[in-house]
Amino acid sequence: MSSNKKYWRSDFELNGDSKVIESLGKDEFTEDLPVVGFYEDKNELDSSNASRRDFLKWVGFSTAAATVAACEGPIKKSVPYVVQPDEIVPGVANYYATSIANGYDFASVLVKTREGRPIKVENNDSAKVLGGANARVQASVLSLYDKNRIQGPMANGAPIEWDNLDTAVAARLNALADSDQKVVLVSHTKSSPSYNRLVALFAEKYDNFEHLVYDAISSDSSLSAFEQRYGVRALADYDFSKADVIISFDADFLGDWQGGGYSKGYTAHRKPENGTMSHHIQLESNMTLSGSNADKRIPLSQHQQKITLAKLYNTLKGQDASGGSDASMDAYVSAMASKIKAVGTKAVVVCGLDDQMAQYITLAINEMIQSEAFDTNKPRYTAQGSLQKWNALLDDMEASRVGMLLLDGVNPLYNSPDADRFQSAMSKVGFTVSSAFLNNETANASTFVAAASHFMESWGDMQVKAGFYGLTQPVIRELFDTRQFEACLLKWAGVEESYYDFVRQTWETSILEGSSWNKALQDGVYVRDENVSLSRSVTEADQELSAARSLSNTRVNDSELVLYAKTGMGDGSQANNPWLQEFPDPITRTSWDNYLTVSKTDAEKLGLVNEYVANGGLDGSYAKLTVGEQVLENVPVIVQPGQAVGTFGLAFGYGRKSGIQTEMQTGVNAFKLYLNNSKSQQVKVEKMSGMHEFACVQLQRTLMGRGDIIKETDMNSYLHEDAAVWNKIPQVSLDHQEVPASSVDLWDSFDRSVGHHFNMSIDLNACTGCGACVIACHAENNVPVVGKREIRVSRDMHWLRIDRYYSSEESFEADNEKKEDLDGLFGSNGSLGGFGELENPSNNPQVAFQPVMCQHCNHAPCETVCPVAATSHSRQGQNHMAYNRCIGTRYCANNCPYKVRRFNWFLYNQNDEFDFNMNNDLGRMVLNPDVNVRSRGVMEKCSMCIQRTQKTILDAKRDGRAIKDGEFNTACSAACDNGAIVFGDVNDHESEIAHLKENNRMYHLLEHVGTQPNVFYQVKVRNTEEA
C-alpha cells in the first residue's frame, strides 16, 4: 500500500513555486565547477575537436612514455672545488660562534654550517648571559635565504652600483658640512661597542652629525626610570635563580621582556628536588608565558596594576595603603607584602608597565628590600631607544633642519605610530639612505636603499650587559651584492679599513685587555668584571613619594588596549619568515595571524564570538578598534581565558605589506595604535560583520579533568606525601585484580639491555612553552611549511607540538575533583552537564604546557598496523620510519594514541602550488642534507633525531672511545635552554637520563594504554602554597 504523503525538504519545495527548487533539480552544482586551465575557456573547449578517444590515447601514450623514461636514470654531475678550503670537508659540519643583535633579539649562538651553508642555529652554552636562542633566533637562519631580500643597492627603486651610492652620499655629506642642516643616523638598539666607536668617529669628522636610537617596541619608560634614579640610561638586570618570591607586574620575563633570556635562571629555581622553589605571582592583563607558568596569576587591567603597585610600595614602606580608588586589591597587596617580608632579600619585584613612575617605584621597592636578584651595577643594554629624541627628530625634520637621514635597519613607516608624520617629514629631508633587508615601507620611500647583509654575513659585536660581550662573525659570504651598514659608514667616514679590522681594533684596544682575540672569536663571548658607576639623585625620597602618589591616582580606564609581542613574531622584523608565521602561538595555538584577545565577559557584552566550523577550523568575529584618531578595522577576535576584564590584547609584528610575500601578509598592524610608545591605550571596541577564519591547531582547550595527561601537584604534597598519592600509576584489571598498567603486557618485550637505549625526559616544571624547540625541530628535520589554508584543516606538519591546556575550574586539581564527583547522568553533578562545563576554560585558568612528539613506544601501536612494515622498532629505542617504504595508508596515524604522526597530503617541495622556502632554490639551501625531504603520500614523524644519535655513535666509534653522558642530544633537547628536555642513553646507568627515569616525578603519557613509551614526563609541581 503506497502512501500519498508528500515528503518535502524545505519550505520552497512544499510551496512548490520556487525557481530555486527547479534549478536545483536540474543542476547538481549551482555554480560552475572550479576547473582551471584548459577547461576554463569555454570557447576553446567548444572549438576543440579532440574527442574522448583522443584524450585516452594521449593519456595512454604519456603514461607509457613516462614509464619508459623513468627506467633511465638521469645523468648527475659532480663538481668539486677547484681549490678546496681547508676547513671544509664535504659531509662534515662546522660550527661558528656568533651573535645576533637585531634590535629586538640579542643572543650568543652557534651556527652550524654544511659545505659553507648555514643550516641551523644552536645555543652557545659558554655564554653566561643570553646564550639561548629563542624561536625567532632559531628561525633567523631561514631569513638569510629569504628570496624577497634586497639583492643590491637601489636608487628610487632602480638598481645601482655601490660606487654611485658612495659618491652620492659623499657629495651630500660635503655639501651639508658647511650648512646648518644636520645629518642624522637612526638605528635600532645595537648595544655594540664598535658601533658606538664608529658613530663617534663619524661625529668627529662631521660636526653636524647626530645619532639616535629608535626601537620599534620601546622600553623608554624603564630606561627613563633607571636614568632618573641612577643617572645611566640602561635597564636593571634580574637573576631569578636567586629569588624565592617573584612578583611581576605585567612583565613577561619568560617572554621578551628586556630582551628575554630570563627563563634559564627562573627554571633553575623551579626544581622541586632541591626542596625549595620560587613562588611566582603574576599580575597581568593579557595571558602571557609568564602568567601561564605562575603559581598565582591575578588578571588585572593596567590601571589596577599601577594602583596595586603603589599600594604594595606603601605597605612595604609602612605607610597606609588601604582605600583609594580601588580597594578590591587590598587583600592581595597585604598577602604579597607579607610574602616579601617573609623571605626578605630573597624577593624581587619586576615591572613591565609602560609607565615611568611604575618603573621607578619598582626600582625603589627592590632597593628597599635589598633584593639579591636585583642588579644595577651590571645593567642590561638590550634597549636604548628614546621617545624624546625621536619626537625631537620629527620636529627637526619638519622644520627642515635635517639635510640627510641615514636609517640603519629601522622601518618607522611600518612600526611607528607616527608613520604618516614621518613620511611627510621625510620628503622635507630630501636625501634618505635606508639600510634594509627587505624592500620595506621605509626603504620604498627612501632616496637610496643600501642593501643590508644578514647578521650571518656580517661582523659585529655587542654588549648585552655591562661586562658581558659577544662577537658577531660572518658564517657565509654575502649571498648578494649587499653590505652591512657599518661598512658603509666606515667608507663614508673615509676610513679605508674593513669593519673586521675596526671591530678587532676596538676589542684589542678597549675590551680584551690582553686576552686573545682569536679565543674570544672562537668562543663568541667574552666576560670581564665591569661595573657601571651610578650617580644617584639627591632627591630620591621626594621622587619616590611623588611617583607613588601619581600611581595611586591613576585614572580608571574601563576599556584598555594592551599591546604585546607574540612569541613567534616579536617586533615583526622577520615577518617574511614562513617558519615563524606557521609557528603556533604558545597561548592561543593559532598561527598565521594576530588577533584581539578578549575576555569572556567582554566578549559577551560586545557580542564577539568564536565558533568551531565543520572542517575543524576556528572562526572569530571581527572588531573595530578606535584609539584616539587611529582606527583599525577587521581585527579578528579570540576569546582568551585569563584576559583581564576590561582589557583587550593585540600583538605587534603583523600587518606588514611592503616587500613581503603575499602569503605572509597576515594580520593587522598594531603599531598604528602604539601612541606615545605606550603599550596601554584607551580603546573603543565595536563588533563588525563577518567572521574571520583562523588557523588554530588546538581546539581542545581543557583537559576535562583527565589528570593523567598532565600530572600536577603542589609543593606541599610533593614534599610531604608519598609519590603514589600525587603521581598515581594507572591501574588496570587483570584477572579481576587491579594491577599497575605497566605490569601488564600483550606483547613479548624486546631485550634492550645491550647497546644504547635512548630515552627522553620532559620536565613540565621547566618547560615554559617558549617554542624554541618547535623551530629547532623544524630546521633540523626539514619539516615543510604548509600554509594557513592547510593548517586550518588540521594538516600541520610540526613533528613537535606544545599542547596548552586550561583548567576549567580555578585549578587542574579542582577539575580532577569535579570529574571524580560526577554522579549519574542528570542533576547538579550529573555527567551530561558536568562534562559540558569541563569543556569551558575558567575565566582565570591554570595553564599547563606539554611538549608532545613521537613517544617512541616500546610497544608501538603504529607498528602493528602498518601493512608494509614501513615503521619498525630499533633496539636503540627509536621507532623508525622508512619513508621510501611507506605507501600512505595512514593506518599508523589512526592507531597512534598520541596523534604525533604527520601525513604529507601534498608535495610540499618544488611544487608551484606552494610558495615557501622549499619551493625556491635559495630557500632550499637551509635544508639539512642528513635528513630526507619527504614526498607526497608519505607519513612522517619525529625520529628522535636519529641522524644526530647516529653521528654521535659514529664519532665515538671512529675515535675508539666510549660515549660520555651528555653527548647524545636531539634538536629539541639542545634547543631547550631551560633544560626541560633531557635526552640520553638509559643503559648508561650513570647518565642524567637514567637518574631522571628513576625520579619519583616520572610518568608516561597515557600509561594505561600499555605502549611503554621511551619519552617520559616529570610531574609539574606548583608552589601554590607556602611549603
Next chain:
Amino acid sequence: MRTNSNQNLPVLNHIFKTALVFLVFTFAAFAQDTAEASADLGGDPTAGKQLFNQNCAACHALNRKMTGPALANVETRLSEDEGLDKEWLYAWIKNSAGMIASGDAYANKIYNEYNKAAMTAFPTLSNADIDNILAYTAAPPPAPVAAAAATEAQVVVAESGIADELILAILALVLAVLVIMLFTVQRTLKRFAQLSGVEIKEEKPARTPIWKAFIQNQFLMFVSVVVLLLMSAYYAYAYMMQVGIDQGYAPVQPIHYSHKIHAGDNKIECTYCHSSARVSKHSGIPSLNVCMNCHKSIYEYKGNPEGPSKEDLANGYTNEFYTNEIKKLYKAVGWDEETQSYTGEAQPVEWVRIHNLPDFAYFNHSQHYSVAGVECQTCHGPVEEMEIMYQYSPLTMGWCINCHRETNVALTDNPYYEKIHEALSKKYGVEELTAAQMGGLECGKCHY
C-alpha cells in the same frame, strides 16, 4: 695515434718503415753526441740522472721551466751568460738561502724571478755528485730502448692485424668457391638425370601439418601458454628488477682520468685523493688543487718503462693522449705552464657521477672505511685496474644487507665496542658478531 687504419695497408706500412729507419738514425746520432759530451765534463751522466730524479725533478726539468728554471746545459749557460763558474753552482745548490742572504746578485735575481720560492738546500750532495748531475744536464743519456720498442710494437701490431685479415679473406674465398662448386655439381647431376629419363619425385606429405596438430592439441596448447606466461613473467621480473641498477655504468668523463695509472701503476693510496672518506659520509671527489700537488711537476705522461701495452695502443691511450689529458687539467685549474703560475681563470670540472645512491638511503664512507676497515675495493671493485672507472657493485639494498649479514664487525681494540661486545656475544653465544647482529639491518639505520 690510433692504429685503426687497416685500409690503405701498403701506404701505412711504408710510413712505419720510414719512421723506423729515421728513428734508428736519430738515436744513433744522439748517442754519439752524448758520449762526446760526457767525456768533456768528467761526470757520470747515468749516476747524474739518478741523482737528478731523486733530488731535483720535483722542481726542475731539463728543457722547460717548472718551479725552478730549466736545467739543460745549466753550467754552460751560467758561465757564458752570467760568468759564473762551477764553484758558484756548488755553493748555490748546497745553500741557496745563504747565498740570497749574502746578497749575491744573480742568486737574488733568480729568487725573485721564481716567485721567491726558496730552493731546498742540499748540503749532503758532494761536489762529485753535483758534477754527475751537471753532466746529466749537459747531456742526458738516451732512453732509446723504450722508445724504439714502442715504435716496433706499433709496427708489429699493425702487421699482425693485416695478416689475420688476409687469412680470413682467403678462407672466405675458398669457402665461396666450394659452395659454388657444389651447386654446379648438383645442377649438372640433375641435368644428367633428366637427360637419362629418371624422374625425381618430390614427396608431398598427406598428414596435417605439425603446427595445425599442435594447435589442435589442447593440452599442449595449455602447457605452452603456461610456459610462455611463466617465462615472460620471469623476464619481465628480471627486467623490472634491474631498473635503476646501474652496475657497470661507466660514463665518459670530461677528463680521461685513469685510476689504473694512479692507483695501479703508481700505487697512490685511495684516500690520498678521496681524503674525506676517512671522516665524512662522502668520499669526495678531489678538488683540483689536490691533483696539482703532483701535476705541478708531472706535466707529461711517460708511460710504463716498457711503453704502452698493446691494448692501450688499440684504445688510443698513447703517451700524447695522456699528456693531453693533463693539459685539460691545467686548463680547468687555470695553470699557466709557461709562467708556472695560476691565472685565476678556473673552469671547474663537471665530472659525471657514477655511484648514485638514492637520497633516501644514508651511507657513510667513514663508517665503513675508518671504523670497519673495509677495503675500498670491496665495494668499488679492482679500481687499480680500471682504465675507465665504472660502478662495480649493484648498490642495491639486497647487496648491502647481504654484506651486513656476512661481515663480522671489527670489535677488537675499539673501546666503544667493549661493553656491547661482551653483552652481545653472551647473548648470541658467539665470539664474532656480524653487523646484522649489531643492529645493522634496522630500517632507520640507513633510512631517515
